[in-house]
Amino acid sequence: MKLASRLGAVAPFHVMAILERARQLEANGRDVIHLEVGEPDFATPPTIIEAGRRALAEGQVFYTPAQGIAPLREAIAAHYATAHGVHIDPRRILVTPGASAGLMLALSLFVDAGQSVLMADPTYPCNRHFVSVLGGRPHTLPVGPQTRFQPTAAMLAAAWQADTAGAMVATPGNPTGTTLSLSELSAMAKVCRSRDGMLLVDEIYQGLTYGVPAETALAVADDIIVINSFSKLFQMTGWRLGWVVVPAAWVEPALRLAQNLFLCPPAPAQHAALAAFLPETLALVETRRQILQRRRDFLLEALPGLGWHVPVVPDGAFYLYADVSAVTTDSFAYCRQVLEETGVALTPGCDFGQHEAGRYLRVAYTADEARLAEAVARLRALQG
Amino acid sequence: MKLASRLGAVAPFHVMAILERARQLEANGRDVIHLEVGEPDFATPPTIIEAGRRALAEGQVFYTPAQGIAPLREAIAAHYATAHGVHIDPRRILVTPGASAGLMLALSLFVDAGQSVLMADPTYPCNRHFVSVLGGRPHTLPVGPQTRFQPTAAMLAAAWQADTAGAMVATPGNPTGTTLSLSELSAMAKVCRSRDGMLLVDEIYQGLTYGVPAETALAVADDIIVINSFSKLFQMTGWRLGWVVVPAAWVEPALRLAQNLFLCPPAPAQHAALAAFLPETLALVETRRQILQRRRDFLLEALPGLGWHVPVVPDGAFYLYADVSAVTTDSFAYCRQVLEETGVALTPGCDFGQHEAGRYLRVAYTADEARLAEAVARLRALQG
Ligand SMILES: Cc1ncc(COP(=O)(O)O)c(C=O)c1O
Ligand SMILES: Cc1ncc(COP(=O)(O)O)c(C=O)c1O
Numbered sequence: 001m002k003l004a005s006r007l008g009a010v011a012p013f014h015v016m017a018i019l020e021r022a023r024q025l026e027a028n029g030r031d032v033i034h035l036e037v038g039e040p041d042f043a044t045p046p047t048i049i050e051a052g053r054r055a056l057a058e059g060q061v062f063y064t065p066a067q068g069i070a071p072l073r074e075a076i077a078a079h080y081a082t083a084h085g086v087h088i089d090p091r092r093i094l095v096t097p098g099a100s101a102g103l104m105l106a107l108s109l110f111v112d113a114g115q116s117v118l119m120a121d122p123t124y125p126c127n128r129h130f131v132s133v134l135g136g137r138p139h140t141l142p143v144g145p146q147t148r149f150q151p152t153a154a155m156l157a158a159a160w161q162a163d164t165a166g167a168m169v170a171t172p173g174n175p176t177g178t179t180l181s182l183s184e185l186s187a188m189a190k191v192c193r194s195r196d197g198m199l200l201v202d203e204i205y206q207g208l209t210y211g212v213p214a215e216t217a218l219a220v221a222d223d224i225i226v227i228n229s230f231s232k233l234f235q236m237t238g239w240r241l242g243w244v245v246v247p248a249a250w251v252e253p254a255l256r257l258a259q260n261l262f263l264c265p266p267a268p269a270q271h272a273a274l275a276a277f278l279p280e281t282l283a284l285v286e287t288r289r290q291i292l293q294r295r296r297d298f299l300l301e302a303l304p305g306l307g308w309h310v311p312v313v314p315d316g317a318f319y320l321y322a323d324v325s326a327v328t329t330d331s332f333a334y335c336r337q338v339l340e341e342t343g344v345a346l347t348p349g350c351d352f353g354q355h356e357a358g359r360y361l362r363v364a365y366t367a368d369e370a371r372l373a374e375a376v377a378r379l380r381a382l383q384g
Numbered sequence: 385m386k387l388a389s390r391l392g393a394v395a396p397f398h399v400m401a402i403l404e405r406a407r408q409l410e411a412n413g414r415d416v417i418h419l420e421v422g423e424p425d426f427a428t429p430p431t432i433i434e435a436g437r438r439a440l441a442e443g444q445v446f447y448t449p450a451q452g453i454a455p456l457r458e459a460i461a462a463h464y465a466t467a468h469g470v471h472i473d474p475r476r477i478l479v480t481p482g483a484s485a486g487l488m489l490a491l492s493l494f495v496d497a498g499q500s501v502l503m504a505d506p507t508y509p510c511n512r513h514f515v516s517v518l519g520g521r522p523h524t525l526p527v528g529p530q531t532r533f534q535p536t537a538a539m540l541a542a543a544w545q546a547d548t549a550g551a552m553v554a555t556p557g558n559p560t561g562t563t564l565s566l567s568e569l570s571a572m573a574k575v576c577r578s579r580d581g582m583l584l585v586d587e588i589y590q591g592l593t594y595g596v597p598a599e600t601a602l603a604v605a606d607d608i609i610v611i612n613s614f615s616k617l618f619q620m621t622g623w624r625l626g627w628v629v630v631p632a633a634w635v636e637p638a639l640r641l642a643q644n645l646f647l648c649p650p651a652p653a654q655h656a657a658l659a660a661f662l663p664e665t666l667a668l669v670e671t672r673r674q675i676l677q678r679r680r681d682f683l684l685e686a687l688p689g690l691g692w693h694v695p696v697v698p699d700g701a702f703y704l705y706a707d708v709s710a711v712t713t714d715s716f717a718y719c720r721q722v723l724e725e726t727g728v729a730l731t732p733g734c735d736f737g738q739h740e741a742g743r744y745l746r747v748a749y750t751a752d753e754a755r756l757a758e759a760v761a762r763l764r765a766l767q768g
Contacts, residue, residue, distance in 0.1 A: 001607060002580055004496045004549075007637045010644055037447070044445040052652065053437045061428040061622045063421070097481050097624060100647050112388045113497050113519040129644040135497045135519045165388075196386055223385060238445045238651030240481060240624070253391045260394055260513040263484050266650050267622030268436070 009132035013125060015347045018335055022345045033367055033375045036345040038174065039237040040318065041366045042288050044272075047281045048236065052272030060271045066259040068095025068243070072270050075277050076243055083207075086219045092245050094258055095265045099204045099229035099242035103130050106225045106244055108257055110198040111136040111165045117200075118159055118167035120151050122321070122352030122360070124174045124202070136165065142355035145311035149176035149321065153187035160191070166198035167191075171217070172205040172316025175352045175362040179212055179316045182220050189221035199224040204242070205317040207233040207285070210293040212315045223247045230269075232317070233285060234276045239269040292318050295365040295372055302376045303363075306383060318365050321349075325359040327383070335361055342378035393516035397509060399731045402719055406729045417751055417759045420729040422558065423621040424702065425750045426672050428656075431665045432620065436656030444655045450643040452479025452627070453654050459661050460627055467591075470603045476629050478642055479649045483588045483613035483626035487514050490609045490628055492641055494582040495520040495549045501584075502543055502551035504535050506705070506736030506744070508558045508586070520549065526739035529695035533560035533705065537571035544575070550582035551575075555601070556589040556700025559736045559746040563596055563700045566604050573605035583608040588626070589701040591617040591669070594677040596699045607631045614653075616701070617669060618660045623653040676702050679749040679756055686760045687747075690767060702749050705733075709743040711767070719745055726762035 015036050022032045043049075067073065073090040080086045096102040103126065111117055113135030119127050121140035128138040141151045141159055156167050167188065171180040180188075185201065192199040201217040203226055208214075218226055229242030246254045258264075275281055299320055303310055307326040314320055328334035332348035339345050349360035365372060399420050406416045427433075451457065457474040464470045480486040487510065495501055497519030503511050505524035512522040525535045525543055540551050551572065555564040564572075569585065576583040585601040587610055592598075602610055613626030630638045642648075659665055683704055687694055691710040698704055712718035716732035723729050733744035749756060 001582060001631060001633065002494065002549075003634070003637055004492065004494050006492065006496070007640070010637075010640050012640045013643055016643070039447055043443045049440050049443075049445070052440050056433050056436050056440075059427045059433075061433070061620065063423055063621045097485075097650075098647060100645065101481075104645060108388065108390065108517055110386065110388050112390070126644045126647075133492055133641070133645070134517070165386075198385060236445065237447045238648070240646075240648070240650045247385060249385065250387070253387055253394075256391070256394050256396045257517070259397055259400070260510045261484065261488060261517070262624075263482060263510075264622070264624070266481075266624045266653065268652065269650065 051275035055271030102244040115165035121355040168200040170202035176321040177314025177317040177319040186220040435659035439655030486628040499549035505739040552584040554586035560705040561698025561701040570604040593700040
């Protein structure tokens with residue numbers, strides 16, 4: 001049995017080793033504080049749960065159109081209008097089984113085998129792997145605090161090669177929680193456009209921003225692909241529902257791919273997600289955003305006392321990317337040690353790339369403030 | 385904007401044009417009999433619906449392990465034991481977002497760019513496209529009534545080339561509804577094994593067989609990949625839930641891919657599917673299988689009167705592949721004409737390949753007997 005060569009380019013998540021060990025510790029009665037997982041600790045809003053239960057009772061259990069049900073695409077379009085003042089034709093929206101499927105769909109549309117895709121290092125780990133699975137090459141751009149851990153339009157232009165198919169960025173980003181401004185996104189779109197390449201903007205943490213408005217790259221360009229999801233802002237991770245906005249000219253090929261790759265997104269989830277844009281749901285989501293902001297503020301205040309340096313104040317998502325070089329040169333080993341000795345689970349920088357990865361770790365503030373305080377206290381005790 | 389070249393190899397489903405026209409007709413008040421869609425008309429069994437509603441109420445809305453929740457993998461393994469007498473380690477089972485994701489996962493594991501995969505023509509259309517998306521080449525083997533529309537081990541051996549990565553077959557198959565015997569599957573596994581290639585067996589219609597036992601290729605080989613799904617037998621199409629059984633040595637790479645490609649299968653669906661193996665659910669599913677068998681028998685009796693010839697009695701799935709060469713040379717044009725003039729929607733052979741495609745059409749017996757009788761009456765009237 002010969003494994004395909006693409007498997008050589010697909011790394012496991014290092015955080016899985018952390019997670020597995022955390023489960024063992026818990027099975028042995030240890031109390032673990034989980035700050036390693038990329039999902040909110042809040043359950044899906046009750047309005048959405050109820051809509052899902054109703055959809056099941058009503059028999060919404062058959063295949064839907066591959067593009068997603070029309071009312072959901074219209075509700076998403078309406079949300080772009082009311083929340084962002086941007087008018088998107090619902091026909092440009094494809095509902096997908098999570099942003100994961102959206103990323104696969106989007107990259108399949110513009111990355112040919114042998115081509116490369118520009119992306120930050122550090123970045124969401126699956127990005128590299130989606131490109132590899134398609135026979136493409138992730139072309140990573142080392143980024144650091146100087147550019148708020150984001151690539152710039154100038155960096156894209158300088159790195160562009162004959163085999164570059166396009167660039168992918170995320171705002172707010174994972175693992176660093178930083179956003180890109182509309183003017184920077186516009187400049188990036190221009191770089192890609194002028195080189196006949198595609199700009200892919202992952203907006204899966206859209207709406208989870210602190211002190212800056214929630215924005216969309218669609219406000220400044222319509223010849224880009226935008227990825228989004230109900231996972232994070234609407235706390236629907238396990239439902240597997242996201243969406244993609246494609247340029248009008250690409251709807252037809254995108255739909256052809258979606259039909260073949262996924263058949264359709266989950267039907268009960270689509271009907272449930274109709275409740276995401278109800279005023280009641282949006283109010284709850286806003287309350288939760290404020291809770292996340294307070295947690296971020298608490299950690300920004302507390303972490304320096306541990307010798308952990310947060311070089312860029314993250315203005316989105318629910319992550320802090322901490323420079324722990326004052327206490328270790330190997331953040332993966334450190335994450336394992338911290339887990340063993342304090343029961344605090346964290347994600348090492350090496351999951352997100354290679355650039356100074358041993359120097360950083362990601363803190364997901366997906367536990368309440370009391371637990372965060374407890375985590376900080378345990379870490380302080382560890383340092384003696 | 386440059387579309388990736390793989391899009392050139394991904395055809396739309398022709399049945400979509402039929403479906404769209406059917407919807408227009410319905411919007412204009414016409415009564416359409418839908419025999420074109422590949423899903424049972426039965427809603428998900430009430431036990432499964434209830435389990436899904438309960439899971440939502442209990443907050444099963446977070447990411448699950450990428451491999452699927454352990455109780456579901458154990459329930460699937462137990463079902464292989466009780467229904468088929470085959471013992472499968474639950475660790476070899478990966479739950480996927482539909483068999484669609486399972487097929488993508490499986491092919492990603494063994495098909496390198498530039499390699500080819502042997503498959504029947506006619507076959508389930510997505511098969512060709514999954515291979516193309518990965519940069520592989522579908523190597524289709526024309527099959528006809530002589531081999532019950534299935535490839536044989538001898539055909540695989542004869543067609544095998546240096547660049548062949550493996551073969552994929554389906555039992556029962558779509559669009560022809562025919563099964564493969566265990567001895568033929570065993571012979572095929574041997575051909576693939578001796579050439580260092582992989583055999584992929586799609587068993588998504590497993591359990592929907594008529595007059596022959598429900599079998600699994602896992603009874604005769606454990607170095608193959610088997611695809612299955614809750615879509616068809618358990619009537620859970622819209623939930624998006626399937627599974628893959630991989631050789632023990634491939635669990636680790638398969639899991640790495642699953643983590644990256646999908647994150648996890650839908651959580652509510654996984655908890656709902658636990659109810660699929662309850663005696664009560666299995667009894668209902670058996671009743672429905674008998675209903676499908678009666679519909680098949682009705683059509684086998686009625687279609688020859690229309691000049692439609694069913695050259696091989698299908699012993700599975702819910703499809704009849706009818707040779708309509710006595711009434712047309714272009715089954716796609718004929719399907720469109722039939723829809724316009726009688727309101728009966730069917731799938732043309734060209735969706736499934738090129739081999740004698742204009743001669744065949746697929747009838748999905750996914751409407752009750754009264755509607756099937758009405759469809760036959762309308763078709764008879766059309767022929768005057
Ligand atoms: C940046 C980014 N993109 C995409 C995803 C995929 O999310 P989902 O498939 O749940 O929508 C994640 C999940 O953590 C992410 O962090
Ligand atoms: C042969 C075959 N395989 C796989 C699938 C995919 O099914 P699902 O993704 O709903 O499990 C289908 C659907 O019609 C099919 O006919």
